[in-house]
Each structure stands twice: as structure tokens, then as C-alpha cells.
Amino acid sequence: MARTAILPTDPAAVKVWSAECAIDAKKKSFWDKMTGGEDASLPVVAKTDLESGPGDEVTTTLIAKLRGQPVQGDEKLQGREKKLSHYTHKMRIDKHRQAVNCGDIMAQKRVKHSIQKQAKARLSDYIAEVYDEQCHMTACGSRGVGDEIQHYPLGFAGFPNAFVAPDAAHLMIGGNQTKGTLTNKMGTDIIDRAIVTAKKMLAIEGGKGSKMTPINIDGEKSFVSLQSPETMYDLRREVGDAGWLTLEKAKAAAVGAKSPIFMAGDAYYNGALITEHETCVKFNDYGGGGTTGAVRTLFLGAHAVAVTHGTKGNKGNVRFELSESDLDHGEEQVIVIRMIAGWDKTRFNAMDFGLLSLDVAYTAIG
Numbered sequence: 001m002a003r004t005a006i007l008p009t010d011p012a013a014v015k016v017w018s019a020e021c022a023i024d025a026k027k028k029s030f031w032d033k034m035t036g037g038e039d040a041s042l043p044v045v046a047k048t049d050l051e052s053g054p055g056d057e058v059t060t061t062l063i064a065k066l067r068g069q070p071v072q073g074d075e076k077l078q079g080r081e082k083k084l085s086h087y088t089h090k091m092r093i094d095k096h097r098q099a100v101n102c103g104d105i106m107a108q109k110r111v112k113h114s115i116q117k118q119a120k121a122r123l124s125d126y127i128a129e130v131y132d133e134q135c136h137m138t139a140c141g142s143r144g145v146g147d148e149i150q151h152y153p154l155g156f157a158g159f160p161n162a163f164v165a166p167d168a169a170h171l172m173i174g175g176n177q178t179k180g181t182l183t184n185k186m187g188t189d190i191i192d193r194a195i196v197t198a199k200k201m202l203a204i205e206g207g208k209g210s211k212m213t214p215i216n217i218d219g220e221k222s223f224v225s226l227q228s229p230e231t232m233y234d235l236r237r238e239v240g241d242a243g244w245l246t247l248e249k250a251k252a253a254a255v256g257a258k259s260p261i262f263m264a265g266d267a268y269y270n271g272a273l274i275t276e277h278e279t280c281v282k283f284n285d286y287g288g289g290g291t292t293g294a295v296r297t298l299f300l301g302a303h304a305v306a307v308t309h310g311t312k313g314n315k316g317n318v319r320f321e322l323s324e325s326d327l328d329h330g331e332e333q334v335i336v337i338r339m340i341a342g343w344d345k346t347r348f349n350a351m352d353f354g355l356l357s358l359d360v361a362y363t364a365i366g
Helices: 011-028 105-109 115-140 188-200 229-252 260-264
Strands: 044-047 057-063 086-092 094-104 171-173 215-217 220-227 267-269 272-276 281-286 292-300 305-309 321-327 332-345 355-360
Touching (some): 086 332
Parallel strands (some): 044 305, 220 272
């Protein structure tokens, strides 16, 4: 019996194929396990406002907490009422597409392997990497210069939402250095400084940053220290084998150790889960003379980045639309995948909300 080597045109088959592709992509995505709804205390918050209706922009409104000494005793309250301070955050969505040409119909019949399965595997790889790179660049506020960002060229400034560089209060360079003097590599001192800084961000009003909220998984509260392979190398050298073993044991003992985030983590230090991601943003204009390489690591709390989709997740969390097209009057088959989405750093009062950017020098390997 002849075998079909192209994507079936039956709508039901397309939906099944879409679900399989989406599930595979979720398994391959690093940032997906850090994504949750607005009621979840995770680094990436998924906004669902545009999933079931028209529109290409979602607005979030934050009402700042009240501050100040209360009216006491017989003091008059009238005329001393507080007004609510509102801060809004807007983000847009747009189309992100890719296509695979399965070749001429006769060419497909000459091979024994399934072009359909190959296309599915490659597209799930691709869409997972696009999601991860978009999340990471958005959090960093830059594309940077390294080859670790595979799918976006140098100078890419964000789409459909422009990248926003970290404000001065949420950018730490070498712990306590400047861009022109950077020499420090990643170490526990820098993580300690980030933890203290996060706890000192007490209020949004008055030009101050908001207090970072740690992620909360199974009752375990923790920040996430997201490292690149190079900074993880430097951190292991600084801690040493015995010290690193202690940090690994601390992670294993964490209350939420069985959650997806904790399972992906490498170590636990002073209330921060240390984990590594190959995708990273690098710079080449730090240090004396602007010739030192630097990498931006991220110190994450809850709701650091927002993502919104234009299609509703169904069974298998299908947020991709798959279709089949043709060329040359149907002689060539093309599989098209489309994702309608947008990513943006969560910012209020013109300041980063749930993250710190930690720029450090690093040991170049290879």
C-alpha cells in the first residue's frame, strides 16, 4: 500500500499534528516551564486577554500600594485622603511564521523516510527556540552580539514590542563596578548582592523600584539566578568542588525540588535557585577601552516577563496554527506554522519589575 509522505489535508489530521508539535515544543522549551498564569508566581506571566477576542494590544494596570503614617487620635481625616497611583503596561502581539518545503511530490516518493515526521521534528525544535530566544532577549532588553542567539540577526531590536534596556536601579555590573571598569566574574558575592538589592526595592512610588517577589512553588519561595554556560563555569571554579556539592545538596533538599523549575536547577544558594541556560546575551564593549566581553545573567522573581498569545491554548496547549500550502500548481507541498504572540518586559513607573540584570565578565571557553 502506498504511504503518504506529506502532511494530510484533513482538518482533523492537521489539528492532531499541531498538538503533537506543540507538546514537543513545550518539552524542548526552557522558558515554558517558567511560565504560568497571572495567579502563578513564576518568572513569565501568560496574559490571556487576547486569546478569545479581537485586538492586538493588552493593557495591564497596577495600583500602587498606599504609604504614609495613618491619621491618629483626634486628628481630622477630611482633606488628608490618599489618591491611588496607577501605572499601566501595554504590549502588542503579531504573527511569527515559518515554512518547510517538503519538495516535489515525486521526490517525496523516492525516499523511504517520512518527510512529514522530519518537518514536525524540525518545526517543534524551531518554535521552541524562537520562544526561548524571544523570552530571553526581552528579559535582557537586548539581542547582544553572541552567536547563542541563533534566529535573530545582530541589531534586532524586538518585535512586536521593542526591547527595553534595564534601568540603572535594576542593572548591576560586576556587583559593584562600572561598564568601563568591569573585570569581575560571576561569584556568590554577586548573587548575594542581587538578593539584598531585590529585598531593598520597597516601593514603586517616588522613583523607587517595586519589591521583587520570589517565585513560589509548592510553598517554597525562591529567586532564580539564571546563568550562561560560561558564568556557571566561573561560579563552579569560585565555589570549588566541595562547596558546589553543598549547593547541589541544598537544591535536593528544597521543598519544591520536584517541580519542573527545581528539577531543571543546578544548585541552591541563599534562597536562590541557580540554573543554566545555553541561550544568553553577550556584549563586546565593556572594560577598559571597551574591549572586554561581558554576559548578562538574570536574577528573576515573579512576573519578570509577560507573554500573550492571539490563539487560545486547547488540548496539549496548542497555540500554533498549522496549514498546508502548495507551489507549482500543487506539485510541491509546503507546511506553514504560525504563532501569534508578543513578549515584553514587565515594567511599572519606567522601571523593571521582577528582575535584575547582572552583567559580568566571563572565562571564554573554546
